[in-house]
Amino acid sequence: MDVRTELKEMLLDIYSDVDFDNEQNLVDEGILDSMDIVNLVTEINDNFDISIGAKDMTPDNFNSLEATTALVQKLIDE
Amino acid sequence: MLFTSYSFIGFLAVLFLLYYTIPTKYRRALLLVANFCFYYIADPRYIPFIVATILSIWYAGIRIGDNWLAQERGLAEMDFPDREAKKAYREAQKKTRKRWVIAALLFNLGIMAVIKYTNFVIYNINGVLGAAGSTQQLSFVNIIMPMGISFYTFQALSYLFDVNRGTCEAERSLPRFALFVSFFPQLVQGPISRYPDLAQTLYNEDPFDKKNLYFGLQRMLWGYFKKLLVADRMLALVRTVTGDPSTYHGSYALVAMLFYCIGLYADFTGGIDITIGVAECLGIKLQENFNLPYFSDSLAEFWRRWHMSMSSWFREYMFFPLSTSRPMGRFAKFVKTHFGNALGKRLPLYLSSFIVWFATGIWHGASWNFIFWGLANWAILMLSQELEGFYSGMRERYAFFRTSTFKVIAVIRTFLLLALLNFIDCYLNIIHMFKTFLSIFTTSNYHLLFDGSMLKLGMSGPDFIAALAGSLVMLAVGLMQVKGGSIREMVAQKPPAFRFVFWYGMFLIVLIFGAYGVGYDASQFVYNQF
Numbered sequence: 001m002d003v004r005t006e007l008k009e010m011l012l013d014i015y016s017d018v019d020f021d022n023e024q025n026l027v028d029e030g031i032l033d034s035m036d037i038v039n040l041v042t043e044i045n046d047n048f049d050i051s052i053g054a055k056d057m058t059p060d061n062f063n064s065l066e067a068t069t070a071l072v073q074k075l076i077d078e
Numbered sequence: 079m080l081f082t083s084y085s086f087i088g089f090l091a092v093l094f095l096l097y098y099t100i101p102t103k104y105r106r107a108l109l110l111v112a113n114f115c116f117y118y119i120a121d122p123r124y125i126p127f128i129v130a131t132i133l134s135i136w137y138a139g140i141r142i143g144d145n146w147l148a149q150e151r152g153l154a155e156m157d158f159p160d161r162e163a164k165k166a167y168r169e170a171q172k173k174t175r176k177r178w179v180i181a182a183l184l185f186n187l188g189i190m191a192v193i194k195y196t197n198f199v200i201y202n203i204n205g206v207l208g209a210a211g212s213t214q215q216l217s218f219v220n221i222i223m224p225m226g227i228s229f230y231t232f233q234a235l236s237y238l239f240d241v242n243r244g245t246c247e248a249e250r251s252l253p254r255f256a257l258f259v260s261f262f263p264q265l266v267q268g269p270i271s272r273y274p275d276l277a278q279t280l281y282n283e284d285p286f287d288k289k290n291l292y293f294g295l296q297r298m299l300w301g302y303f304k305k306l307l308v309a310d311r312m313l314a315l316v317r318t319v320t321g322d323p324s325t326y327h328g329s330y331a332l333v334a335m336l337f338y339c340i341g342l343y344a345d346f347t348g349g350i351d352i353t354i355g356v357a358e359c360l361g362i363k364l365q366e367n368f369n370l371p372y373f374s375d376s377l378a379e380f381w382r383r384w385h386m387s388m389s390s391w392f393r394e395y396m397f398f399p400l401s402t403s404r405p406m407g408r409f410a411k412f413v414k415t416h417f418g419n420a421l422g423k424r425l426p427l428y429l430s431s432f433i434v435w436f437a438t439g440i441w442h443g444a445s446w447n448f449i450f451w452g453l454a455n456w457a458i459l460m461l462s463q464e465l466e467g468f469y470s471g472m473r474e475r476y477a478f479f480r481t482s483t484f485k486v487i488a489v490i491r492t493f494l495l496l497a498l499l500n501f502i503d504c505y506l507n508i509i510h511m512f513k514t515f516l517s518i519f520t521t522s523n524y525h526l527l528f529d530g531s532m533l534k535l536g537m538s539g540p541d542f543i544a545a546l547a548g549s550l551v552m553l554a555v556g557l558m559q560v561k562g563g564s565i566r567e568m569v570a571q572k573p574p575a576f577r578f579v580f581w582y583g584m585f586l587i588v589l590i591f592g593a594y595g596v597g598y599d600a601s602q603f604v605y606n607q608f
Contacts, residue, residue: 030379033378033382034397035427037398038397038398038402039423039427041402042402042407042410042423045402052402053243054243054394054395054398055243055244055245057394057398057402058394
């Protein structure tokens with residue numbers, strides 16, 4: 001399973017009724033709150049064996065599935 | 079120097095005149111001098127405290143910045159045998175930076191803690207001594223409280239954290255950094271600006287733009303409208319009622335609770351309007367600190383829209399690092415192993431959130447009622463989080479919960495909840511607060527609402543009319559903003575005669591109906607005490 005698909009599954013576990021393929025303002029529109037982000041980050045860190053730190057936990061990195069995928073991919077490559 | 083004092087208006091008039099007449103290259107120097115004059119006029123004894131913060135964080139920032147540069151050079155020039163060696167090098171550099179952060183953090187939080195919390199600690203020690211039967215009591219110490227220390231310390235620390243994270247470069251110029259920390263409109267009650275945001279606009283040397291001046295003055299006028307027409311009147315009544323809980327309960331408490339909620343909004347947002355307006359007059363753009371918070375349909379949403387600079391500070395510099403820290407990760411694993419996945423996910427989050435809300439409470443004031451206020455917010459937020467599944471089920475099942483009627487009900491419910499939570503601010507004694515709150519339901523003295531008794535609490539009949547009319551104007555402006563409108567932009571597009579009548583009329587309203595003059599003393603802003 002690629003990073004994007006795995007992330008999408010994690011997001012759908014949190015909110016099954018959100019269109020994560022098209023939504024571009026997940027944080028700005030309050031769909032994902034800080035609790036959701038922390039839960040997501042914990043799961044990502046565990047699943048991908050990377051370390052998303054507080055400095056990466058910005059709205060820009062979690063506003064869309066694409067942005068989060070890019071962040072995770074970058075940390076995997078580092 | 080109060081924002082509502084004549085001396086402040088005089089200070090601004092001189093500053094604006096000089097600011098726009100001297101060559102632009104000297105503006106920042108003038109502004110820095112103005113910052114320290116403002117602070118000096120407030121109390122010369124405040125100066126060493128802010129200077130200590132500026133120097134310590136500026137120096138630590140440079141050392142951290144140097145370390146980042148050395149790391150970049152090292153990574154480019156050194157030959158690492160493998161990926162692990164490279165990682166170890168990075169970790170070693172990170173540790174060095176961390177030492178500087180911790181040193182600066184301890185120094186600055188230490189200053190703030192000693193100033194703000196020494197007497198609170200003594201108060202609690204005395205309480206314990208008394209409970210243990212000892213007659214010995216420690217004496218309280220007389221410590222000055224530098225104006226805005228919580229705000230400028232947090233602002234300076236946010237810069238330090240950002241430099242450490244590598245999200246902004248270290249500011250090597252001491253005058254520029256001092257200007258950022260001491261920018262005088264923000265010293266009174268925030269907002270807590272981030273260096274990358276404020277630096278973009280603080281150091282600009284744009285030529286004079288009359289639109290900035292007009293819009294800034296208009297924003298200030300709107301702030302004075304809220305503060306002088308609404309806040310100072312309503313808060314005068316609140317002070318009378320909460321100052322004597324044994325006399326004022328039942329209907330008095332209900333009126334005070336609602337007036338405090340409206341008054342606090344008018345006071346704080348009014349002050350921020352003045353702050354943003356003053357900055358705008360100087361061509362400096364500050365971040366908004368509110369986004370129509372009383373139109374929120376839940377407490378969680380409210381905290382995303384109220385005092386946003388403080389909420390985001392606590393979220394980004396405390397909640398996120400804490401909840402993703404290694405100890406919290408270990409705690410999560412422990413809970414998962416012993417109590418299952420569901421609790422393993424929740425408990426670390428709730429614990430982090432508890433710590434953050436405890437800190438938020440004590441940041442607002444060194445007393446148990448503020449800590450209780452913070453933890454009450456936490457408890458309600460966590461309960462809402464737990465009930466989210468239930469709410470979403472109700473929304474799916476019943477169409478009513480998706481209607482705008484329900485949205486209005488939810489907004490009113492949230493407002494009433496906030497009125498209760500904010501009421502905790504008013505009483506140093508939590509037992510008194512609860513007794514007074516319960517008296518709203520148990521004391522049947524509601525005839526006092528109509529027999530003139532409410533006119534003996536520091537607000538006359540005309541005061542009530544002015545404050546309530548002002549509140550309705552605030553509501554109307556808020557509703558207009560919800561629909562995406564802007565009064566300033568709308569008026570700006572009207573003919574000059576209309577604009578003149580509108581703004582001059584508003585100026586006269588503030589001048590005539592503002593709560594000042596003989597017998598009135600324009601009050602300090604509520605948030606100034608934090």
